[in-house]
Amino acid sequence: MTKDIRDTKRNHISRRHVLAALGTGASVVAMPWIARAADDTIRIGFPTPLTGPFAAEAKDQVKSAELAVKQFNDKGGVNGRKVELLVRDDKLNGGEAATRTLELIEKDKVHAIVGSLSSAVQLAVNEVTRARGVLYVSISQSDTINEVKDFSKYTFHEALNPTMTAGAVARHAFKKGTKVAHLVADYAYGHEMLRGFKRAQATIGAETVGEIMHPFGAADYSTFMPRLRSMRPDILCISNFGRDQANSIKQAVDFGLKQQAKIVVPVLLHNQRLAVSPEVFEGVVGGSNYYWGLESQLPSAKTFNDAYRAANGGAIPTDYGAYGYTGVSSLLQAMQVAGGTDTDKVIAALESLKYDVAKGPQYYRKCDHQSVQSVLVLESKKKADMKGDSDLFSIVANEPASENVLRSCTELGFPA
Amino acid sequence: MDTELILMQLFSGVALGAILVITALGLSIIFGMLGVVNFAHGALFMVGAYAGLWVASLTGSFWWGLLVAPIMIGVFGMAIEYVLIRPLYGRSIDDPLLLTFGLSYVLVEGVRIVFGSDGIPFPTPSSLTGVVDLGVGFFPIYRIFVVGVVFLVVVLLWLGLEKTKFGLIVRAGARDPTMMKVLGVDISKVWLLVFGLGVGLASLGGVLSGPMRSVNPEMGALVLAEAFVVTVIGGLGSLVGSIIAGLLVGVVISMTALFAPEMATIVMFALMAIVLLIRPQGLFGKLA
Structure with a gap:
């Protein structure tokens, strides 16, 4: 109980610090120590098109990603650190997605980005994370993201590719x-x-x-x-x-x-x-990439479906939704192995990770960081x-x- | 390229044009009579589709939806005119434009809250499913039915405006509202009915489109743009213009789809630009 209260208080102070830094107009980049929050919560930015023609798929992505975060937090977090998901609407627009991503990195100090739905928007997010050296687990189909000209060592492509x-x-x-x-x-x-x-x-x-x-x-x-x-x-x-x-x-x-x-x-x-x-x-x-009916043949699918049903009033997870779960889960597992959020260590952990959280065994291929999967x-x-x-x-x-x-x-x- | 395909494409264009006509008519009538640019037109089209679906699911019959929803939403349109638009008459044209623009957001969000943002299936009525052989190719029966309904609506509108006393008052009111007041006509009642009629037409377009497209909260966005293009090409406020321009745009889209399919959407904007350059008032518009 007392710990909870202390946590809240700490959060409060950190937020104020961030606001103060912004308020004075000082570049956050110039004074990273101010905003680098005192608390040790792992923050994951999640840009996704909550409005627009892909809204239905995007909402399922959020629900699944939230489930992955909740499961880690219920088990006491990643090596004792709580995880927080920061969802942002990218409006299915590359410019909007890039701005939101930059904000998540600069203002909210996220440790990694997961998300975006649409190959073009995803490449916009990829540009930002590559330039800033921030981990990005992309969960929308793309072939070019694997190719050497768009490749970023910080990016892991959880979605299938065309x-x-x-x-x-x-x-x-x-x-x-x-x-x-x-x-x-x-x-x-x-x-x-x-x-x-x-x-x-x-x-x-x-x-x-x-x-x-x-x-x-x-x-x-x-x-x-x-x-x-x-x-x-x-x-x-x-x-x-x-x-x-x-x-x-x-x-x-x-x-x-x-x-x-x-x-x-x-x-x-x-x-x-x-x-x-x-x-x-x-x-x-x-x-x-995923269909809930897999549960009759795969135990990991059954476990995922049951947890999703319990968290969402009996609803079942959908295809693009499942990416939110597998993407966030693989990242958090790698952070657990890496013992924290140190970017290079997490990259190494993701490169050697073998995971099966919903759809059978998966791993990220070393050269292009594509998730090899069924x-x-x-x-x-x-x-x-x-x-x-x-x-x-x-x-x-x-x-x-x-x-x-x-x-x-x-x-x-x-x-x- | 064989003749059959070109004839078929021409027919598809006319059928698409009919849908454009029904979406443009309501916009054109309201602008022509009231001078209000109704930016909520697309949203009301969408609300119409939802209302049609709702009535159809309550009664179990598409026909009730087709009949009742436009009346229901038309009455709703009158309420909008009475409460929101009326205080803005006499002010600059931007004021009702901004108001209806805001209203469209409210309507879209409202539908998202009530019906969800995922989209709802609107099945084609069973008596109108299937295709018919036109001799040059097959065409869905439902789309031919839509062409028929649009034709009927156009004829009724023409009769109503040209052959009735009410039509005479409406036309005179559009020409000189002050003179109509002097002559003792309660012009505000006329405007109320005209706005309701325009909104009712928008929602009829929505119900008719439901079985062809999926019904979702954003379905009106493109419709608003299309309706504007058609009314601008036809000449703002001209009913004949809207009808001719609707069919013209449909055929131009269809022919473009045959030769340069990726240009099928953009071509109507190109057509509008060309018309505006050559005839700024539109094909049938009068210079102010």
Whole structure:
């Protein structure tokens, strides 16, 4: 009890110090000792797009990240130090994300950043953390973040990357001679996914019959449908995210494309399936980092789901949400091993960490800091086959963690 | 490029244009008669979609949603006019613009609080699902139904404004409100009804769009931009202008989607810029 009171008091003083430092207009950088808080709480900054088209996914990320923090605190913290999560809305905007991240680093003195959702915004955060030498666990899909030109030794990429995701989906859904038509969101995520699919297609021998780039955030896709139909594909591959996914699939189905072709997406999103009806998504195949249904085959998934249910009134964790959990958990485990927040020690600990907190064994590859992990391929269930409101998908493939599905370190530009 | 595809694309453009017409009409009517630039138009479109969904789920029928929601939200629009817009008449045009801009934020946040920010499925009514063969390709029945509804609304509006006494008063009121007052017409009542009508049209657009797009709190943001582009191209305040411009923009978007799909959104802004350079008052607008 007395300890609690003392902690509160200490927090209070530290906050005042920070305010005072800002108030006098003095650069915090010039007087780091003032703001470097007296208390030893580990602070983790968490920028994520709480408002905007990815809001549903972002909120799940926060809930999962909070769960990871709570679990560590309940066990007495990381080596006795409490952990605090500082969530900020990056509004799905690179500039906003960079500003919030800088604030978290300079003003809130965070020890590490986890978060951001959208490949482009994530790269903006990566620029800041790289320049400031701050640890960053990124939890949104990106291939470029692995490449040598964007690589930062402080950055660990917990999310899947398009090469892994599109590769797993293509290996499952494409065959030699399959005709694929691509509908792609015209920004980093779409372009990277398209590249991933084409790379896999080249190996498999599947043919591209057409590519249409659609503007990001489009609400109406009707004008693309006649051309997609005229391509006569076996597979319609739709590489976009968030609400764009729900809208484009819905309209493709309205236009009868499902009778003609199978719809395949790189990432089949839990929340977007919920925003549309099961009839629309029925039979759609896509990749995923996590699906709660894994619990029937994996003890770590069961443990994660149960803890999440207990903390969130029975709700289940979702795909992008789970990144918040695996990302924060891996970081805190590494801090525990490193015995604190010393950046170099935590980097070394993350590089040699083996963790299994939700989806089977994972580890960060040394050269590019990509998390080597399993990739799920899911298929959206028919309404009649659903055993409950959350029984959305069946797991049709589970590619085990392997560096073989990644681009090699030399291919990414790292010295051999 | 074969003719069938081009014809199909043309038809998709007209169908998309019909949706643009219904979203632009309400904005245009309110500006034309009241001189109010309604920045809450997109938000009211979204609220309309939610209201339609809500009524449809209560009654179990899409048709009740389609019928009742626009009336409900239209009445809500009248309340907005009476309480918020009315005190601002006679002031600069920016005042109601800023007020409705703020109102749009309130509406979006309100819906987020009540219905959540995740989006809700709005299934296509079962009698209108499926596709129909147009001879040159397949087209969803529901979208053809929307074109029909928009056509009906346009005809009713035209009859109402051109052939009834009320329409005469509205048109005269838009031309010279002072003279109407002198003649003993209670112009404020007319404005109340016109604002309600504009908002009702916005929400009808929302209900009609629900089964084509997912229903979510941000669905109105792009609609506001589209409606503005269409009314500006057509000429602010011109109903005929809105109709022609809506169809034109739909066809231009559709043709761009065929040849340069990534430009499909930006092309309407380019079109607007060109029209403004050549004819600043818009295609059917009158110079002030």
